[in-house]
Amino acid sequence: MANMMKIDAFTIGNLPRIVFGDGRLSELPGLISSYGDSVLLVMGGKSFRAGPHWEVLKRGLVEQGVRFECVSVEDEPSPRQIDDIVSGVGREINVVAGIGGGSVLDAAKAIAALLPRGNSVFDHLEDVGRGLPYEGTPLPLVAVPTTAGTGSEATKNAVLSQRGTDGFKKSFRDDSMVARVALIDPMLLAGCPRELMAAQGMDAFTQLIESYVSRRANPVTDALAWSGLEAVAGGFFDALQGGEGEAARSGRAAMAYGALISGITLAQVGLGSVHGLAQPFGSLFPIPHGVACGTVLAAATEVNVHALEVRDPEHRSLQKYAAVGRLLSGGEAGEVRSACRVLVKSLEEWTRRLDLPRLSEFGVGEADIPRIVAGSRNNSMKSNPVDLSDEEIAAIVRKRL
Ligand SMILES: [Fe+2]
Numbered sequence: 001m002a003n004m005m006k007i008d009a010f011t012i013g014n015l016p017r018i019v020f021g022d023g024r025l026s027e028l029p030g031l032i033s034s035y036g037d038s039v040l041l042v043m044g045g046k047s048f049r050a051g052p053h054w055e056v057l058k059r060g061l062v063e064q065g066v067r068f069e070c071v072s073v074e075d076e077p078s079p080r081q082i083d084d085i086v087s088g089v090g091r092e093i094n095v096v097a098g099i100g101g102g103s104v105l106d107a108a109k110a111i112a113a114l115l116p117r118g119n120s121v122f123d124h125l126e127d128v129g130r131g132l133p134y135e136g137t138p139l140p141l142v143a144v145p146t147t148a149g150t151g152s153e154a155t156k157n158a159v160l161s162q163r164g165t166d167g168f169k170k171s172f173r174d175d176s177m178v179a180r181v182a183l184i185d186p187m188l189l190a191g192c193p194r195e196l197m198a199a200q201g202m203d204a205f206t207q208l209i210e211s212y213v214s215r216r217a218n219p220v221t222d223a224l225a226w227s228g229l230e231a232v233a234g235g236f237f238d239a240l241q242g243g244e245g246e247a248a249r250s251g252r253a254a255m256a257y258g259a260l261i262s263g264i265t266l267a268q269v270g271l272g273s274v275h276g277l278a279q280p281f282g283s284l285f286p287i288p289h290g291v292a293c294g295t296v297l298a299a300a301t302e303v304n305v306h307a308l309e310v311r312d313p314e315h316r317s318l319q320k321y322a323a324v325g326r327l328l329s330g331g332e333a334g335e336v337r338s339a340c341r342v343l344v345k346s347l348e349e350w351t352r353r354l355d356l357p358r359l360s361e362f363g364v365g366e367a368d369i370p371r372i373v374a375g376s377r378n379n380s381m382k383s384n385p386v387d388l389s390d391e392e393i394a395a396i397v398r399k400r401l
């Protein structure tokens with residue numbers, strides 16, 4: 001008889017309605033008009049509006065009788081930028097659509113939540129703001145990712161950043177802020193530059209691994225995370241090749257799927273030490289989030305594996321790491337201990353193949369390690385499968401200086 005699977009108590013929070021597939025961007029005007037007749041389009045710099053889809057979208061909105069106003073968000077949005085947009089747009093807006101990368105979707109989420117009352121995001125921002133609970137009802141939000149990375153289309157939080165010595169990276173979050181619809185059209189990834197695809201793909205991949213081994217993981221997220229890991233393992237390098245060939249198309253769909261799933265699983269069960277570190281990396285230095293994750297993933301995995309082997313060799317997360325090791329190596333990785341070694345080696349190999357820059361290229365030095373370690377003790381670190389000492393966290397950073 002097979003071993004009985006033990007299922008502990010768990011909760012699955014809100015999910016958006018998911019509309020996934022090549023070409024499904026054409027459904028966006030109809031979706032928007034099912035929620036309102038006056039939409040605020042939150043977009044990135046210029047790339048979407050310079051591409052072929054913008055004219056089609058505008059025409060579609062006009063045909064549906066939807067008025068639209070556009071705002072752009074560049075880089076990672078600051079709280080001030082969000083407040084300016086909220087106070088600057090028309091009061092008749094009754095639906096919001098975010099079309100862009102993770103930062104754009106995060107901004108759209110915060111804007112949709114704040115528009116009904118028009119108050120400042122500092123009222124609700126964790127730690128640096130007043131931290132008041134959000135009690136309103138956000139405007140309906142449709143999230144359309146144009147990159148495959150953060151999975152923001154499936155999460156309830158908006159990460160806002162202020163850079164510099166007093167920099168921070170903090171969330172405004174509420175269960176009600178999850179998008180009503182996540183529309184994922186992998187075709188939109190076709191124009192994504194290789195470097196961006198690499199960094200953002202590593203963010204999604206990290207999010208999948210970290211939620212898979214999270215100490216809060218449950219059977220639902222395990223099944224989802226595993227399917228996301230299979231998709232990314234099979235499609236990442238095909239997606240990076242670019243072009244219009246069948247392999248590249250399938251690769252892009254796999255990455256769009258992996259990113260979406262990573263957002264779902266991280267929202268349910270949290271992340272780990274890589275995302276713990278990504279917070280100080282991103283607020284203290286000009287390191288893009290995907291690069292921050294990708295560059296330390298192998299080192300952080302090695303440290304986690306070692307800590308688990310020493311402290312709790314029967315830990316379930318070690319078996320999970322081993323399973324990912326077998327997945328990345330095509331199955332030839334042996335028992336748990338050696339499969340974990342294979343995993344670390346495979347991740348190091350990916351880091352090289354993806355040309356992920358080292359931390360020192362962004363000005364991180366030995367002297368910065370104490371404040372990076374202090375900054376890494378955040379929510380993400382709490383769901384890491386094992387408690388790491390300051391020395392262990394420092395060792396992760398040091399390996400990638
Ligand atoms: Fe991330």
